[in-house]
Each structure stands twice: as structure tokens, then as C-alpha cells.
Amino acid sequence: MIYGLLTPDVPLGPFEGSPITVWSAQGKQTKLHTSSSCSYLRSARATEREVYLDASVVARMCPQCGAYSSWARPGTGLAVFLDTLTGLGLLYELDSFRDADEDACGDEEVRQAASLLHRPAPAVPTDTAAQDEAEDDEDAAWEELQESRRVREAVFREWRGALASMHRAHQQLELFPWLRSWAEAALQMKADRLRAVQVQARLLVTEDTLLAAAAAAAMQEPDVPADDAAFALLGCPAEARKKLLSLWRRWQRTVEDSWDPPREQAYLVHHLADGMSSRRKGRDQMLERARAVMAGWESRVRLASARTYDEQVLVACLPHNAATERDSRRSLLDRLDEWELGVLAVYTVDTDWQPQSVITMRVPEPVAARLLTQQHGLSYTEREAAGMEPAPDAVSALSPLAEPSFGPGVFDDTPVRSRRPVTLAHLRALRAAMRDAEQLYVVFSADAGLEVVALSVLEQRCAAGWRGVIIAGASDLPDALFDSQRTPAGQDAPEDGEIWPERVYDPHHAAFGAGLGVAEGERVLLRLCAGRRDVDHALRSLALARGMADLRQLETAGYDDRGFARRPFASAVWHGLLAMEQLDLQPFEPAIETGWRRGSGLPLGVLAQVQVYTSDAAGRYQGRAHSPGCAHRRPEHGVGRDDDLVTLEELIGSKDFDPCSKCGGYAIRRLTQDQVAYYRAAHRLHHLAQQVHAVARDVGGDGSDLAAELEEFIRLDRNQTEAWFPSREQACQWREIVDRLRRTLPGPGPA
Numbered sequence: 084m085i086y087g088l089l090t091p092d093v094p095l096g097p098f099e100g101s102p103i104t105v106w107s108a109q110g111k112q113t114k115l116h117t118s119s120s121c122s123y124l125r126s127a128r129a130t131e132r133e134v135y136l137d138a139s140v141v142a143r144m145c146p147q148c149g150a151y152s153s154w155a156r157p158g159t160g161l162a163v164f165l166d167t168l169t170g171l172g173l174l175y176e177l178d179s180f181r182d183a184d185e186d187a188c189g190d191e192e193v194r195q196a197a198s199l200l201h202r203p204a205p206a207v208p209t210d211t212a213a214q215d216e217a218e219d220d221e222d223a224a225w226e227e228l229q230e231s232r233r234v235r236e237a238v239f240r241e242w243r244g245a246l247a248s249m250h251r252a253h254q255q256l257e258l259f260p261w262l263r264s265w266a267e268a269a270l271q272m273k274a275d276r277l278r279a280v281q282v283q284a285r286l287l288v289t290e291d292t293l294l295a296a297a298a299a300a301a302m303q304e305p306d307v308p309a310d311d312a313a314f315a316l317l318g319c320p321a322e323a324r325k326k327l328l329s330l331w332r333r334w335q336r337t338v339e340d341s342w343d344p345p346r347e348q349a350y351l352v353h354h355l356a357d358g359m360s361s362r363r364k365g366r367d368q369m370l371e372r373a374r375a376v377m378a379g380w381e382s383r384v385r386l387a388s389a390r391t392y393d394e395q396v397l398v399a400c401l402p403h404n405a406a407t408e409r410d411s412r413r414s415l416l417d418r419l420d421e422w423e424l425g426v427l428a429v430y431t432v433d434t435d436w437q438p439q440s441v442i443t444m445r446v447p448e449p450v451a452a453r454l455l456t457q458q459h460g461l462s463y464t465e466r467e468a469a470g471m472e473p474a475p476d477a478v479s480a481l482s483p484l485a486e487p488s489f490g491p492g493v494f495d496d497t498p499v500r501s502r503r504p505v506t507l508a509h510l511r512a513l514r515a516a517m518r519d520a521e522q523l524y525v526v527f528s529a530d531a532g533l534e535v536v537a538l539s540v541l542e543q544r545c546a547a548g549w550r551g552v553i554i555a556g557a558s559d560l561p562d563a564l565f566d567s568q569r570t571p572a573g574q575d576a577p578e579d580g581e582i583w584p585e586r587v588y589d590p591h592h593a594a595f596g597a598g599l600g601v602a603e604g605e606r607v608l609l610r611l612c613a614g615r616r617d618v619d620h621a622l623r624s625l626a627l628a629r630g631m632a633d634l635r636q637l638e639t640a641g642y643d644d645r646g647f648a649r650r651p652f653a654s655a656v657w658h659g660l661l662a663m664e665q666l667d668l669q670p671f672e673p674a675i676e677t678g679w680r681r682g683s684g685l686p687l688g689v690l691a692q693v694q695v696y697t698s699d700a701a702g703r704y705q706g707r708a709h710s711p712g713c714a715h716r717r718p719e720h721g722v723g724r725d726d727d728l729v730t731l732e733e734l735i736g737s738k739d740f741d742p743c744s745k746c747g748g749y750a751i752r753r754l755t756q757d758q759v760a761y762y763r764a765a766h767r768l769h770h771l772a773q774q775v776h777a778v779a780r781d782v783g784g785d786g787s788d789l790a791a792e793l794e795e796f797i798r799l800d801r802n803q804t805e806a807w808f809p810s811r812e813q814a815c816q817w818r819e820i821v822d823r824l825r826r827t828l829p830g831p832g833p834a
């Protein structure tokens with residue numbers, strides 16, 4: 084069965100005329116397919132072409148291909164529109180809960196079930212013959228009661244489903260207002276059915292029961308007759324008291340969440356006899372006495388339910404995500420307890436769907452008190468209060484300035500000049516329609532210019548009133564920029580798990596320092612992602628993140644459906660951005676003649692501004708500082724808003740920096756080519772300096788080879804000087820150090 088097929092009568096609104104790419108065999112009336120591999124496309128001579136979406140194209144869509152939204156590239160406005168409609172989307176919603184289906188309960192059936200459910204408790208007969216007969220009756224009555232409960236379950240299941248479906252349909256229509264008049268007839272049928280099922284549901288729960296439950300919820304801990312002789316079986320009076328109070332709490336929890344009358348919970352007394360032999364002397368008397376105690380609690384709540392109360396009008400707004408849990412047909416309503424569902428069924432007087440789904444209820448005062456003060460599945464407010472402070476969603480939907488609908492131009496399928504500001508509703512639709520919507524986006528606002536942010540961050544901003552446009556998402560970037568970077572399959576794939584390059588310690592080796600560089604980051608990323616489907620996405624994310632001034636802004640907000648922190652890219656991308664190993668800074672340490680470690684006093688030069696990410700740059704928090712890649716910190720690699728960002732120069736100056744011995748305490752933003760070149764040059768010079776000092780100490784040593792090697796560092800060309808030293812002072816410092824080394828060298832030995 085294919086659900087929610089797009090049909091030619093569905094108005095396409097602003098998407099009418101959008102170009103789409105299709106495959107088809109020859110002939111004017113042949114079906115159109117989204118790919119050449121569709122099993123319904125039999126002809127080998129199918130060709131690919133571009134057509135403009137309209138009713139005639141929709142009529143020719145292959146039903147197999149048409150059920151899914153692959154008519155447009157994922158993430159585009161058209162794809163979001165089609166995906167929201169097809170499959171288990173809007174078209175399916177409009178088609179469901181319109182009439183009573185064959186499983187639905189008839190009104191007569193419901194009335195019968197209701198009368199059985201609400202039948203008063205039978206009187207207990209006294210003589211033995213009557214007792215036997217009564218037991219048979221009881222069995223039959225129990226069967227009937229079970230059947231009635233099944234009816235109640237079925238009716239409430241349909242009602243919850245119809246309510247959630249209506250909520251979903253209206254939410255989806257909000258985005259595409261041009262569909263509203265077309266959908267009107269279907270919505271009317273859905274509303275009628277919803278009302279009919281609510282009438283049935285209302286019959287199956289009584290107000291008395293709901294009031295009794297509210298009274299039970301409000302009940303204070305009662306006194307219990309713990310020193311009653313019948314309870315001696317439970318232990319000393321203190322123990323008996325503990326057990327009786329535990330029974331009371333169990334009774335209260337059960338009664339307050341239930342839509343059955345409290346007397347149905349009488350079986351709970353048997354918990355007192357848990358682990359007790361049924362032949363134990365005094366057991367039956369103990370249970371008998373406990374039943375009487377429980378009956379006392381029951382009569383207190385019954386009394387409360389028999390009174391008449393003032394009424395109060397409350398409203399409950401169905402939250403936006405109440406019915407849109409991805410990959411699941413469950414809704415928030417499926418998680419409500421029996422009592423709350425019963426209250427909604429019995430007391431709802433009105434339901435609005437636009438601009439927001441709002442349920443209005445007229446409830447007796449004790450029910451209102453409970454709804455307003457305790458935690459429930461939905462949140463309830465007094466109508467007056469709700470009227471004074473409309474929810475932010477409602478404001479934006481009512482405001483004439485709000486972007487009215489979802490058309491081309493919000494996502495990337497139009498020229499930049501006709502781009503339209505993105506709203507929270509657009510992003511919600513994108514997230515609902517696109518599996519990997521959480522990615523990085525290049526966005527532009529007049530306030531902050533161009534930025535790169537994750538979808539979840541963009542959602543937060545839109546909710547706070549940010550106004551801007553999406554320029555492109557990671558998946559919108561042109562393939563041409565990334566294809567060349569991909570190594571052919573099999574090549575450069577990790578052999579024997581060789582992902583990380585071997586560390587080079589010899590500064591004269593050409594690869595010294597390269598492991599810290601940007602280019603190596605990309606190679607590491609490719610090796611980490613080798614064979615994975617998301618390698619392309621990882622490269623695009625790396626490219627976008629490289630342009631960001633502060634990587635801490637990459638932190639996402641919120642959690643996905645499964646409760647995990649949202650991730651815009653694979654954690655391997657962090658290794659492309661950061662080098663998790665530390666720099667060897669000895670060449671830059673002061674040239675003091677004490678200790679075994681002697682620096683060369685070289686200027687930091689272009690390395691001074693290298694970004695350092697650490698959990699604590701200045702010893703402000705308890706514990707050691709960790710690098711973003713340290714396993715001591717959190718399961719996920721990466722930089723968060725709580726991390727410190729300092730420059731290398733600042734880190735060196737921070738006396739209280741206390742690094743973790745495992746991770747070294749920090750990671751650096753990967754070095755540019757110039758930074759790698761200077762890092763290597765500084766290490767080579769430092770190494771030479773050590774040799775120079777050794778030769779100088781050695782009487783009669785020959786320094787001519789070293790002098791030749793030093794030449795290279797004296798004659799830096801202008802490009803090198805400018806690339807390595809941000810100030811002339813540093814360039815001079817470098818030259819002076821090399822000069823001093825040259826002078827230290829003994830001349831050529833006697834020939």
C-alpha cells in the first residue's frame with residue numbers, strides 16, 4: 084500500500100512550474116520517474132530531462148516514485164513541500180480519521196460498555212447458596228467488564244489518534260496556506276468524526292470518578308491504625324505503620340491516575356500479604372481489616388466527589404512537537420495517563436486549530452486546582468491569563484509582518500537576490516522533512532553579516548527574533564569543489580589501521596611539523612571516514628567550519644529524537660579542524676644557560692596567534708585543563724561554548740595553566756602552510772644552535788659546515804619574512820640570533 088500519493092488536484096501554489104529532473108521512456112503519455120533505476124521503468128532507452136512541475140506532470144508521475152519526495156534535491160523548498168505532503172504526510176492525515184472505519188465502535192456498543200463500566204458495586208450476599216451463585220455471576224460480570232474496558236481503550240485510542248492527526252494536519256497546512264481551501268472539506272469531515280468520537284469517549288468516563296481521583300491526589304497522608312491487633316502480623320506497630328502507609332501511597336498513586344472508580348483498586352490490599360503463606364493464621368483477618376481501612380479512604384474521596392463545585396475555564400495549548408515525533412506515529416497524547424485523558428474527554432468544550440491548537444475546558448474547581456498545580460502531559464493555564472500572554476508562536480502567526488508561507492526562496496533554489504527570510508516554522512518543516520537537516524548553514528543577516536551556524540543554533544536565533552536568510556547548507560555546496568579532493572576508492576584507505584601519520588622528530592626531515600597542518604587534517608579526516616557514507620558531508624562541513632573565526636560557535640543546541648546532542652557533522656571533522664597534539668615550544672624559550680633544556684629565544688612570529696582550545700586556560704576551575712579530544716572530558720570530541728579560546732602567546736604567558744598529563748591540556752587550530760614552515764624553520768635553527776654551541780665548546784672544532792647551513796636563515800626572502808614575522812622587530816630579533824650564532828662559530832681550523 085502506497086500512502087499519500089500526490090494527485091493532480093493538489094494545488095502546487097508557488098511551486099507550480101518548478102523545474103524537476105525526470106526519467107521517462109519515449110512517448111507523450113509514458114510515466115515519469117525520479118531515477119533510471121526505478122523497477123517500473125522498463126524501457127532501456129529512457130532519457131533524462133527537465134520538466135516543469137504542474138498537474139499534468141503530477142498525473143504522469145510513476146506511483147512508485149511519486150510516493151517519495153525524491154522529485155527534488157533534499158533540503159530544497161520543493162523537497163520539503165513534497166515530503167510534507169506525501170508518504171505519511173499531510174495527504175495521509177487528511178485521509179485518515181474522517182469516517183468510522185470497520186474497527187470503530189458503534190454508539191450502541193459504547194452505550195452498553197458505559198452502563199457496565201458505571202454499574203454500582205454488587206451487594207455482598209450472606210448465605211452460602213447465594214454466595215456460590217454470586218460467584219458464577221461474578222465471573223460472567225468480570226468477562227463483560229473486561230470487554231467494556233476493551234471498548235473504552237479502542238474509543239480513546241481513536242480519539243487520541245484523531246486529535247493528533249487534526250493537530251498535525253493544521254500544523255502542516257499553516258506552512259502552505261494555498262492548500263487550505265482545497266483541504267477544507269476533508270478537515271470538516273475530520274472535525275465531525277473527532278466530535279463524534281469525543282461524545283463516545285465522554286460516555287465511558289464519569290465525572291464522579293475524575294473528581295474522586297482529584298480528591299485522592301489532594302489527600303494528605305492519613306492516620307493508620309498500626310497498633311490494631313489485626314496488623315500485628317505485619318510486625319511491630321512501627322513496621323505495621325510503615326507498611327500501611329506504603330499501601331496508602333500505592334493506593335493514592337493508582338487512584339489519582341485512573342479513570343476507574345476507587346473501589347476497583349481494592350485488590351491492592353494483597354500487597355500487604357506479599358511473601359506470606361495463604362494459610363498463615365490471622366492473614367484473612369488482617370486483609371479484612373485492611374480492606375476496611377481502605378474503604379475509609381475511599382469514602383473520603385467519594386464524599387468529595389459528591390459535592391457540587393464552581394467551574395473554571397482552562398486552556399491547554401498543544402505544543403508544536405506534540406504530534407511530530409519523527410519516525411514514530413506516537414504523539415504526546417499517547418503518553419497521557421487515564422485520568423488526564425478522561426478529563427480532556429469529559430470537560431473539553433471547544434478546540435481551536437488556528438493559529439495554534441488550543442483545547443478549552445470547563446472543569447470543576449478541584450480538577451482545575453490539580454491541573455494547574457501538578458505536572459501533567461499537557462500544560463494548563465487559566466483562560467484569562469492565557470489571553471493576556473499569548474504564546475510566542477501565536478504572536479508570530481498573527482503578526483502581519485510574519486512571513487506568511489513556505490514557498491521557493493527560503494532554501495537554496497532561487498537566486499540570492501530573491502531569497503526570503505527564514506522563520507522557525509520553515510526550519511521545523513525542514514527538520515521534519517529532511518533526515519540530516521542538522522548541518523552547517525551559511526547564513527546572512529544585516530546585523531552580523533555572513534556566518535556559519537548549525538541548524539539547531541539557527542532555530543534558537545529565529546525563535547529569538549533573528550532575521551536573515553540562508554545562503555547555502557553544507558549539502559548545497561557544489562560537488563565540483565569536493566570531487567577532486569576525494570581519493571579514489573581503495574587508495575589512501577587506512578591500511579592496518581594506519582590513520583595517524585607517524586610523528587617526525589627530526590626537524591631536518593621534510594615532513595617535520597606537517598602533521599599539525601591543515602592539509603594533514605583533511606587527510607586524517609578522509610582516513611577516519613574511509614568507506615563511510617558521510618565522508619562527503621564531512622568534507623563539506625570541514626570546509627565551512629574552516630572559515631569560522633571561533634570554533635566554539637559550532638556547538639549545537641538541544642537534543643535529537645533519541646535524546647542525543649544534535650551533531651551537524653561526524654566527530655571526525657574535529658580532527659580536520661584541530662591538531663590534538665601539542666607544539667614543542669623549546670626553540671621559543673629563553674636562551675638561558677642553566678638546566679639541560681636550553682631555548683633559543685626565537686620569536687613566536689606567525690605562531691603567536693595560533694588558536695588554542697582548552698577547557699581551562701588559566702586554572703580557574705577545579706581539576707586539570709583538558710584538550711577537546713581528551714577522553715577525560717566528555718564522550719564526544721569537539722569544542723563547546725564552555726571552552727576557553729586563547730592564542731598560543733597567551734597560553735605561554737598563563738602561569739596557572741595546569742594541563743592534564745594524558746591529553747596535554749589543549750588542542751590547536753590546525754596550522755597554515757606558513758605556520759608549519761616557520762615552525763619547522765625555528766626547530767631547524769634551534770637544532771643548529773645546539774650544534775653551534777657544542778662546536779664552540781669543543782677546542783679546535785670546525786664550524787664551516789654549520790656556517791654554511793646558517794646562511795639559509797640569514798637570507799630570508801621578503802615573502803618569507805612577511806609571512807613569518809608580523810612585525811619588523813621580530814624579523815630583526817631572528818636575524819640577530821642567527822648573527823650571534825655565526826659569530827660564536829670558530830673559524831675554519833688550520834688547514
Ligand SMILES: [Zn+2]
Pocket residue numbers: 115116117118121122123124145146147148149
Ligand atoms: Zn518510477
Ligand SMILES: [Zn+2]
Pocket residue numbers: 708709710713714715716743744745746747748
Ligand atoms: Zn585530558
